[in-house]
Amino acid sequence: MADVDTALPFVKGHGTENDFVLLPDHQARLDLTEDFVAALCDRRAGIGGDGLLRVARTDALVIAGVLDEIPAGVSSSDWFMDYRNADGSIAEMCGNGVRVFAHHLVVAGLIDRTEFVVGSRAGGRRVHVRSADAADADVTVEMGPVRIGERSSTTLGRQLDGVAVDVGNPHLACVVDDLTVADLDRLDFTGGAVVDTGVFPHGVNIEVLTPVRDGSVHMRVLERGVGETRSCGTGTVAAAAAALLAQTGKPQGALDVHIPGGTVTVTITDDGATLRGPSRLVAVGTVSLPEATGSPAENRVHVAPSV
Numbered sequence: 001m002a003d004v005d006t007a008l009p010f011v012k013g014h015g016t017e018n019d020f021v022l023l024p025d026h027q028a029r030l031d032l033t034e035d036f037v038a039a040l041c042d043r044r045a046g047i048g049g050d051g052l053l054r055v056a057r058t059d060a061l062v063i064a065g066v067l068d069e070i071p072a073g074v075s076s077s078d079w080f081m082d083y084r085n086a087d088g089s090i091a092e093m094c095g096n097g098v099r100v101f102a103h104h105l106v107v108a109g110l111i112d113r114t115e116f117v118v119g120s121r122a123g124g125r126r127v128h129v130r131s132a133d134a135a136d137a138d139v140t141v142e143m144g145p146v147r148i149g150e151r152s153s154t155t156l157g158r159q160l161d162g163v164a165v166d167v168g169n170p171h172l173a174c175v176v177d178d179l180t181v182a183d184l185d186r187l188d189f190t191g192g193a194v195v196d197t198g199v200f201p202h203g204v205n206i207e208v209l210t211p212v213r214d215g216s217v218h219m220r221v222l223e224r225g226v227g228e229t230r231s232c233g234t235g236t237v238a239a240a241a242a243a244l245l246a247q248t249g250k251p252q253g254a255l256d257v258h259i260p261g262g263t264v265t266v267t268i269t270d271d272g273a274t275l276r277g278p279s280r281l282v283a284v285g286t287v288s289l290p291e292a293t294g295s296p297a298e299n300r301v302h303v304a305p306s307v
């Protein structure tokens with residue numbers, strides 16, 4: 001494990017205001033304990049973020065024992081997005097994170113192409129960085145298969161029925177008939193949600209959304225391991241699949257998904273889904289955490305705008 005007494009470089013970025021601490025740790029020397037990640041993601045005592053993206057080589061993560069094996073579609077030399085939620089838990093995939101991750105790779109000169117594979121625990125994800133400067137990028141991600149599961153329900157602001165959707169990570173997407181955008185805004189997420197742990201033994205991300213109107217839906221999300229966030233990329237894909245299924249009987253088509261942090265475009269075919277949306281890099285800096293587990297009261301964070 002690296003000596004975390006020394007200052008660690010970091011980058012802060014977001015995709016439709018789903019925000020991340022990017023930690024370049026190319027040789028996977030850091031021990032990302034749950035406490036350490038939670039301290040960095042703490043919005044008052046740390047840098048703050050909905051999640052953390054370790055930037056590492058796939059083969060280094062295998063050698064370090066972080067990955068037991070290389071996921072399908074990933075090569076040992078690919079850059080791997082080692083994703084952690086704000087509470088320190090591991091998740092398989094992050095659709096907004098992968099756009100920010102790809103943007104960082106290009107801006108930092110870690111890759112000299114605009115189309116490449118990013119590794120994730122859900123498998124390799126091909127990205128196309130359509131445009132990028134130091135601050136902003138427009139990125140399309142091939143999100144892989146979208147698997148519709150069984151119907152289930154939850155209590156989130158009210159009793160809701162939805163459908164399980166696997167996008168590499170688990171979702172319960174609840175399309176609510178007649179829900180207006182104003183109704184959606186008024187839903188109270190502060191009480192959290194009860195879900196069927198028989199259907200979702202590893203927890204679940206929950207999306208609440210309007211039916212399709214004018215080629216788009218409006219959505220809010222309660223993320224596993226985080227709480228309510230202003231966007232969730234895998235959640236927008238799950239939501240689009242559920243909305244298209246409700247509208248046409250098939251989970252295929254294209255939709256704009258409006259979330260509190262912006263808008264993304266989801267396209268789903270028999271071959272899988274694509275997600276197109278923005279990335280913004282907002283700051284670079286260094287952070288010192290005196291102990292491996294992190295000690296929020298003693299954090300030293302030095303940041304500067306990235307542009």
Ligand SMILES: N[C@@H](CCC[C@H](N)C(=O)O)C(=O)O
Pocket residue numbers: 018051085090091092093094095096097169170205223224225226231232233234235
């Ligand atoms: N915000 C992400 C999803 C992050 C992981 C999720 N909270 C989980 O635990 O599955 C996205 O943009 O997809």
